[in-house]
Each structure stands twice: as C-alpha cells, then as structure tokens.
Amino acid sequence: xxxxxxxxxxxxxxxxxxxxxxxxxxxxxxxxxxxxxxxxxxxxxxxxxxxxxxxxxxxxxxxxxxxxxxxxxxxxxxxxxxxxxxxxxxxxxxxxxxxxxxxxxxxxxxxxxxxxxxxxxxxxxxxxxxxxxxxxxxxxxxxxxxxxxxxxxxxxxxxxxxxxxxxxxxxxxxxxxxxxxxxxxxx
Numbered sequence: 200x201x202x203x204x205x206x207x208x209x210x211x212x213x214x215x216x217x218x219x220x221x222x223x224x225x226x227x228x229x230x231x232x233x234x235x236x237x238x239x240x241x242x243x244x245x246x247x248x249x250x251x252x253x254x255x256x257x258x259x260x261x262x263x264x265x266x267x268x269x270x271x272x273x274x275x276x277x278x279x280x281x282x283x284x285x286x287x288x289x290x291x292x293x294x295x296x297x298x299x300x301x302x303x304x305x306x307x308x309x310x311x312x313x314x315x316x317x318x319x320x321x322x323x324x325x326x327x328x329x330x331x332x333x334x335x336x337x338x339x340x341x342x343x344x345x346x347x348x349x350x351x352x353x354x355x356x357x358x359x360x361x362x363x364x365x366x367x368x369x370x371x372x373x374x375x376x377x378x379x380x381x382x383x384x385x386x
Contacts, residue, residue, distance in 0.1 A: 202265040209260040217253065220274075227271065228252055228278045235282035239289045248285050252278050287347065291357055329379040337372040340365055 200219065208216040232248045255277060256262065263273050330338050336358060343349045343357070344365075351369070355362040 202270045205270050206263055206265040209256070209263055212260055217257065220256070221253065224271070224274050225249065228274060231275050231278045232282040235279065235286055236289070239286060244285060244289065248278070248282050251281050255281070283347075287349070325380065326376075329376050332379060333372055333375060336360065337368050337375070340368045341372045341376070344369055 205216060205220070228249045229245065232252075233245050236245050236248065252274065263270060267273075330341065333341065340354055340358070340360075343354045344351070349357075351362050351365050354360075355365045358365070360368075
C-alpha cells in the first residue's frame with residue numbers, strides 16, 4: 200500500500216487501515232520506542248507508548264500528509280517524540296549519568312539514524328569526560344538542557360532550583376567546559 204493510499208484511508212477514517220498499520224509498523228515502533236525506554240522503563244511502558252502513537256493517529260487522522268514525507272518516517276517521528284516525553288516522565292527527579300547518555304547515544308546511532316550527530320565518537324567522549332569534571336548540579340543542568348533539550352523552567356522544577364540560578368549555572372558551566380576542552384586541544 201502506498202503512502203498516498205494510507206493517507207487517503209486515514210482521512211476517510213477507515214478503521215481497517217489501523218489493522219494494516221499495526222500489522223506492518225508495530226515492530227518498527229517497538230524498536231524505535233524500545234531503544235529510548237529500555238534502559239529506564241518496562242515493556243509495559245514501551246507497549247503503552249506504542250498504543251499512544253496509534254491513539255494519536257486515531258484521534259487526529261489528518262495529521263499525516265503524504266506530500267511531506269513517508270508514512271514510516273512520520274510514525275517514527277511520533278513514536279520517538281512520545282518515547283522521549285515518557286523517558287522524561289520516568290526519569291523525572293533521577294540523576295542522569297554520563298554512562299546513561301553514552302548508551303542512549305549509541306542506541307540511536309545503531310538502530311535508527313533518528314538524531315543527526317555532527318560530532319565524531321572521540322569528540323563525544325571528550326565532551327562527556329569534560330562534563331564529568333563539573334560538579335553537581337552544574338553537570339546535570341547542562342546535560343538536561345543541551346542533551347535532553349529540557350527547558351530552563353522544566354529543569355528548575357525538576358531540580359527544585361530557581362530559574363535564574365539554572366540560567367547562571369548553564370552560563371558558568373559552558374564557560375568551564377570551553378576552558379577544559381580548549382585546554383585539551385592546546386589552543
């Protein structure tokens with residue numbers, strides 16, 4: 200079935216299309232969502248997240264436009280976004296470690312090129328090592344902001360810190376990282 204046919208049947212609210220989608224894309228969603236949640240959640244969390252993808256599609260079938268991209272990419276994007284949201288809920292209040300970050304990085308790279316990484320593996324390792332030299336809460340604030348793309352307000356709430364303090368820690372932490380990384384390069 201073509202992407203155009205899938206879009207047409209979704210727009211017509213043809214319920215048979217959901218059977219087709221589940222049959223043909225469930226494994227893909229399991230891999231995409233599982234790669235994000237397997238380290239922090241259970242198989243039930245993964246299943247719930249996959250169900251949320253289908254519910255989102257069922258509630259708003261016109262959300263998919265075949266002219267903007269393939270249905271497969273569309274489903275992967277929805278699954279990835281919902282899994283990241285669930286990941287954030289599960290890890291709310293938990294400490295984020297460099298090891299967890301590196302594992303998640305590698306999972307993305309191995310299974311689906313979901314994230315476009317510019318840095319080489321060696322550069323990522325240098326950055327993670329530099330991050331490990333920072334004291335808490337500076338390190339965690341930087342990781343939450345620049346790795347997990349959490350907003351300052353969210354970080355502030357999760358870490359029970361004033362927003363202004365989070366902003367200051369981000370600024371100071373970036374300066375420290377820059378100094379450490381430039382020092383390693385000998386510039």
